Amino acid sequence: MGITDMQEAFYYRECAAAHENSPLGLHYAMFLPTINKQATPEQKKKWLPLAENYKMIGTYAQTELGHGTFIRGLETTATYDPKTKEFILDSPTLTSKKYWPGCLGKTSNHCVVMAQLYTQGKSHGPHMFMVQIRSMEDHSVLPGIEVGVIGNKFGYGTNDNGFLSFDKLRIPRENMLMRYSQVGRIPRENMLMRYSQVSRIPRENMLMRYSQVHEDGTYVKPQNAKLAYGSMVLIRSSIVSDAARGLAQACVISIRYSAVRRQTEAYPGGEEPQILDYQTQQYRLFPLLASAYSLQLAGKYVFNTYLEVNDQIEKGNLESMPELHALSAGLKAFSTYEASAGIEVCRICCGGHGYSQASGLPKIYVDVVPGCTYEGENTVMMLQTARYLMKCYSRAKQGQKLPGFVQYIGQNLNKKSCMSEEVALGCLVMAYEHRAARLVEAAAMRMQSLIQGGKKQHEAWNGSSVQLFWAAKAHCHLFCVKNFVDAIQAKSLSSKTVTVMKSVCQLYGVHGILENLGEFMQDGFFSGEQVGYLQRKMLALFENIRPNAVALVDAFDYPDMVLGSCLGRYDGQVYQALYDYAKSAPMNQTEIHSTYYKHLKPLINPETTSDAMQFAKL
Numbered sequence: 182m183g184i185t186d187m188q189e190a191f192y193y194r195e196c197a198a199a200h201e202n203s204p205l206g207l208h209y210a211m212f213l214p215t216i217n218k219q220a221t222p223e224q225k226k227k228w229l230p231l232a233e234n235y236k237m238i239g240t241y242a243q244t245e246l247g248h249g250t251f252i253r254g255l256e257t258t259a260t261y262d263p264k265t266k267e268f269i270l271d272s273p274t275l276t277s278k279k280y281w282p283g284c285l286g287k288t289s290n291h292c293v294v295m296a297q298l299y300t301q302g303k304s305h306g307p308h309m310f311m312v313q314i315r316s317m318e319d320h321s322v323l324p325g326i327e328v329g330v331i332g333n334k335f336g337y338g339t340n341d342n343g344f345l346s347f348d349k350l351r352i353p354r355e356n357m358l359m360r361y362s363q364v365g366r367i368p369r370e371n372m373l374m375r376y377s378q379v380s381r382i383p384r385e386n387m388l389m390r391y392s393q394v395h396e397d398g399t400y401v402k403p404q405n406a407k408l409a410y411g412s413m414v415l416i417r418s419s420i421v422s423d424a425a426r427g428l429a430q431a432c433v434i435s436i437r438y439s440a441v442r443r444q445t446e447a448y449p450g451g452e453e454p455q456i457l458d459y460q461t462q463q464y465r466l467f468p469l470l471a472s473a474y475s476l477q478l479a480g481k482y483v484f485n486t487y488l489e490v491n492d493q494i495e496k497g498n499l500e501s502m503p504e505l506h507a508l509s510a511g512l513k514a515f516s517t518y519e520a521s522a523g524i525e526v527c528r529i530c531c532g533g534h535g536y537s538q539a540s541g542l543p544k545i546y547v548d549v550v551p552g553c554t555y556e557g558e559n560t561v562m563m564l565q566t567a568r569y570l571m572k573c574y575s576r577a578k579q580g581q582k583l584p585g586f587v588q589y590i591g592q593n594l595n596k597k598s599c600m601s602e603e604v605a606l607g608c609l610v611m612a613y614e615h616r617a618a619r620l621v622e623a624a625a626m627r628m629q630s631l632i633q634g635g636k637k638q639h640e641a642w643n644g645s646s647v648q649l650f651w652a653a654k655a656h657c658h659l660f661c662v663k664n665f666v667d668a669i670q671a672k673s674l675s676s677k678t679v680t681v682m683k684s685v686c687q688l689y690g691v692h693g694i695l696e697n698l699g700e701f702m703q704d705g706f707f708s709g710e711q712v713g714y715l716q717r718k719m720l721a722l723f724e725n726i727r728p729n730a731v732a733l734v735d736a737f738d739y740p741d742m743v744l745g746s747c748l749g750r751y752d753g754q755v756y757q758a759l760y761d762y763a764k765s766a767p768m769n770q771t772e773i774h775s776t777y778y779k780h781l782k783p784l785i786n787p788e789t790t791s792d793a794m795q796f797a798k799l
């Protein structure tokens with residue numbers, strides 16, 4: 182392809198084969214970035230040219246049969262042998278077998294493996310190792326390795342997710358990805374090269390980060406053990422845009438189809454209206470359209486934040502790691518929850534044709550919904566964000582200034598909404614800030630009361646985790662609303678575009694409140710009258726958005742070949758496309774299907790069935 186930017190390359194492949202989930206998907210999305218971010222300059226010099234030219238095709242093998250979420254619980258071991266300067270990789274138990282990694286079963290010949298590092302009899306936690314699993318000559322599986330596919334899944338049919346286990350496989354010491362932590366002496370040239378690469382960090386950082394070791398396998402600790410989790414943070418930061426893309430495409434299909442489909446006479450003898458004119462169809466689809474715009478903006482923000490923070494990390498400044506982790510984990514969960522649920526609503530809004538593969542919607546759904554699980558199961562990710570919010574809350578209570586986006590935490594909650602008939606964007610943001618601040622405080626109070634009642638920290642955590650989840654979800658929702666409002670207010674859009682986009686932004690905020698009303702009204706922040714303002718505003722916004730609904734989905738500019746949908750075609754020729762799709766079905770290539778003779782004919786015309794068939798009946 183010759184495209185150097187990996188996100189652009191990803192979107193090019195998505196155009197070339199939309200939602201096909203390439204068998205090289207993990208090679209691009211995780212294997213290459215892991216070498217880029219976790220390998221030393223020496224290792225990058227050796228592996229990157231090979232991997233970039235497909236002389237190494239790899240995946241990211243971390244999850245095991247028994248563990249996916251709890252990385253520190255992974256059982257695969259990598260034990261350093263100082264005599265031979267090798268690591269011995271082993272899968273000591275059934276549950277330690279790697280299980281799920283994409284492109285592992287039949288495609289990859291290498292993988293980066295997350296294993297518990299042991300050296301000098303001590304465990305140092307999960308680290309990454311480069312492992313060749315198949316011959317570069319004939320793709321045969323190498324000795325000491327068992328690998329295969331895990332079988333049919335809910336979707337992802339074109340991805341050979343696999344299993345992998347090791348039987349005391351020896352790999353060279355140089356195969357541990359040692360950018361952030363090492364075992365065995367660091368060659369002098371690496372130090373210099375790394376120094377030149379991070380020439381501006383103070384000397385003490387170099388010592389702290391790259392302190393010398395002996396060749397007896399003494400372990401060098403990284404500046405932060407979570408640096409090894411960097412590839413996951415990268416993908417989480419990318420998944421938000423991916424979820425937004427899936428929801429946007431589903432909106433294009435369902436809203437275009439709703440503008441073509443006519444059903445049920447509006448009044449006796451009247452013509453059948455476009456189903457997009459039904460208020461209930463607007464109630465289901467227009468907030469999803471607004472959500473698609475909101476998540477696209479959020480995806481841009483979080484990926485740009487990832488790039489900025491990663492730059493800092495590579496210069497040795499890890500200060501923003503916690504905030505990036507909290508933002509990427511929470512938004513990954515929030516966006517995939519919202520997009521998965523939304524795509525399913527889009528499918529249902531298309532009636533029977535929505536259930537056909539011809540609609541393109543089932544394929545989008547099974548491509549987006551695993552995002553609720555992979556790269557960090559969503560509930561666990563939300564709780565990681567909640568963990569960060571609890572820390573922010575206690576800092577706020579100590580009078581400390583909070584960074585950027587969490588400044589709302591610890592605010593005075595003794596106030597009422599400013600909401601009026603106009604439903605100003607500022608009042609919407611204030612409502613979401615109040616809700617999130619209140620839920621963060623409620624979760625913190627819950628934990629505090631459990632601890633004061635004698636519970637241990639981990640018991641209080643578990644006993645508060647539903648409220649912690651609510652707080653994290655409200656935090657992410659606030660982020661998306663505020664980010665959308667900031668984009669509208671900052672953008673120098675033409676007056677017409679601003680008017681239309683302001684309505685879309687307003688709908689996103691209003692609908693979110695009405696769908697979570699309990700959380701906004703529990704402390705009397707909103708009066709009943711103000712809720713009435715919001716309900717009337719939502720219905721008015723449907724009317725306001727309706728004339729521009731098709732233009733708003735056309736603006737996503739997805740070509741028909743990417744949508745892969747008879748319902749969402751730009752030319753609106755839905756019925757001809759559906760009929761052509763049906764005619765092209767493989768089963769229609771013969772008038773009578775071969776199974777007639779074996780299964781139906783003996784039932785329908787037993788007397789004329791051939792002797793062989795009679796015999797078959799015996």
Ligand SMILES: CCCCCCCCCCCCCCCCCCCC(=O)SCCNC(=O)CCNC(=O)[C@H](O)C(C)(C)COP(=O)(O)OP(=O)(O)OC[C@H]1O[C@@H](n2cnc3c(N)ncnc32)[C@H](O)[C@@H]1OP(=O)(O)O
Pocket residue numbers: 187188191207209210214241243244249250251252253283407410411413414415416419420423502503506554555556557558561565568569
């Ligand atoms: C630039 C080029 C871009 C190219 C991209 C191309 C586009 C791609 C588009 C995307 C499309 C989709 C592609 C899909 C392909 C992916 C397929 C799926 C792959 C996988 O699923 S890989 C396996 C994923 N597995 C996971 O995510 C496991 C989840 N579990 C964890 O992350 C950890 O176990 C967990 C839950 C964080 C707990 O870790 P633990 O070590 O137990 O830590 P604690 O909870 O005890 O917390 C301690 C402390 O650490 C902080 N912490 C935790 N994680 C991080 C982190 N990642 N970064 C920073 N800090 C972290 C935590 O906050 C705690 O801090 P405290 O201060 O509170 O103590």
Ligand SMILES: Cc1cc2nc3c(=O)[nH]c(=O)nc-3n(C[C@H](O)[C@H](O)[C@H](O)COP(=O)(O)OP(=O)(O)OC[C@H]3O[C@@H](n4cnc5c(N)ncnc54)[C@H](O)[C@@H]3O)c2cc1C
Pocket residue numbers: 207240241242243244247248249250251280281282283337342551554555556557558559560561564
């Ligand atoms: C399509 C697909 C592709 C994948 N590709 C890869 C890949 O390329 N490489 C790879 O290494 N892995 C891959 N995975 C595996 C994926 O990363 C894991 O499935 C994911 O991390 C979840 O872990 P788990 O399956 O162990 O779920 P579990 O953690 O067992 O989750 C099960 C339930 O337990 C709950 N739970 C778990 N821990 C906690 C907790 N601390 N607090 C509260 N609730 C909790 C969860 O919320 C969830 O409801 C893939 C998975 C899928 C579906």
